[in-house]
Amino acid sequence: MKPIDIDEKILKILKQCITGTTAKETSYEYALDEETGKMKLVKQKVNEKFMPPNGDIIKLFYQHCFGNEKDYENLTDEELILEKHRLLEILKEEENASGKNKK
Secondary structure: OOOOOOOHHHHHHHHHHHHOEEEEEEEEEEEEOOOOOOEEEEEEEEEEEEEOOOHHHHHHHHHHHHOOOOOHHHOOHHHHHHHHHHHHHHHHHHHHHHHHHHO
């Protein structure tokens, strides 16, 4: 298997797409302040949303790294979980290697 050249931003995004991520979304509600005639913040709400792993990106990553050696559509859930952990280890090693190169 040949090493993959990935910069840190792409590696971070790729890891988020493979493992899923949590995103914060803030909504604001304003009302007119009758005394000043200006808009005033009356409510601020922060929601956290879990964005699940993206299967298409996982599939593309597999194909890029390992070619079409396996038929991933026919793997069992347990086999897919094992593959996921194996790939996360590869990403972790790649991240560690890129961190060492910067020092």
